[in-house]
Amino acid sequence: MSAPAAPTTTRTYSYLGPAGTFTEAALAQVPEAVGQNWRSVNNVGEALDDVVSGRSDAAMIAIENSVEGGVSVAQDALANIPGIQIIGEYLVSVNFVLVARPGTRIEDVRVINAHPVAYAQCHLWLDATLPNHEHIPASSNVAAASTLFEGSLADAAVAPPNITKHYDVELLAENLGDNPNAVTRFVLVSRTVVVSEPTGSDKTSLIVELPEDEAGSLLSLLEQFSTRGVNLSLIQSRPIGDALGRYRFVIDADGHIRDERVADALLGVKRFSPSVIFLGSYPRADKAVITHKTRYSNEVFADARDWLRGIVSGETASSD
Incomplete structure (x- = not known):
């Protein structure tokens, strides 16, 4: 008689809801999340609090947009909520549709619901197509459409393309985004875990404070990476909030903390900065292989350490 199957544990994932958001589309890319419990939340803070409190095993949050740049609310939350770590990244193409209550014609549209970020990414199309329109800000891309049925003064809404799967709306136009x-x-994001093994296509994220507001401080920070051959794919300043001129920097570095050049750079950053938050080393969404010059290979760093160890111990001559 075979042994009974081990019970499976259902995992919970928080995401910015309701159903139909771009965040939900990102979560759908996570193989481990398929068939698990998805918890819709109202904002980034609630999603991260779910993780810290244990209500959820992980949370999906937007961190950067290729048009609008870094998502400041998410970056600030990661800087101020301890005990969490990025374990993966996912890319979602962003475009929008114009929808309305059934029976509405596009020539009848005068007032439009739209999240401010979505509106900014579609304003050229809207200005050209509906030059006399008015804009009512919405709390989210999905809420822009859902509130059409809740007494909204708007005639139409800018929403994600899959909104028609969730609401009985009339599709008036597609591909509204000004940047295709x-x-x-x-x-x-999950609770702090043991860092995974490097894949050769990784990214390491940090939040770093400058030690002093003086000439050359930022250059000194950047040199910790450039002298080790570590490329930065993102560096963005955010105010610390305790005084004018005080900033922290959100940094994405190419490579993994288990790579010798990245580890050495992080040691330099730690010696330099009064506050360093390690947000995680994780596989890149684009799968791009990280390349570097030979002098920054793991073997060269290891050889240099052995050389120094030999000098200190007297095993080798200092001229080697």
Whole structure:
């Protein structure tokens, strides 16, 4: 008689809801999340609090947009909520449709519901197509459409393309986005875990404070990476909030903390900065292989350490 199957544990994932958001589309890319419990939340803070409190095993949040730049609310939350770590990133192409209550014609549209970020990414199309329109800000892309049925004064809404799967709306126009290459980067955040093994296509995220507000401080920070051959794909300043001129920097470095050059750079950053938050090393969404010059290989760093160890111990001559 075979042994009974081990019970499976259902995992919970928080995401910015309701159903139909770009965040939900990002979560759908996570193989481990398929068939698990998805918890819709109202904002980034609630999603991260779910993780910290244990209500959820992980949370999907937007961190960067190719048009609008870094998502400041997410970056600030990661700087102020301890005990969490990025374990993966996912890319979602961003475009929008114009929808309305059934029976509405596009020539009847005068007032439009739209999240401010979505509106900014579609305003050229809207200005050209509906030059006399008015804009009512919405709390989210999905809420822009859902409130059409809740007494909204708007005639139409700017919403994600899959909104028609969730609401009985009339599709008036597609491909509203002014930039067809717009992409939003999402990260999956969990409680602090043991760092995974490097894949050769990784990214390491940090939040770093400058020690002093003086000439050359930022240059000194950047040199910690450039002298080790570590490329930065993102560096963005955010105010610390305790005084004018005080900033922290959100940094994405190419490579993994287990790579010798990245580890050495992080040691330099730690010696330099009064506050360093390690947000995680994780596989890149684009799968791009990280390349570097030979002098920055793991073997060269290891050889240099052995050389120094030999000098200190007297095993080798200092001229080697």
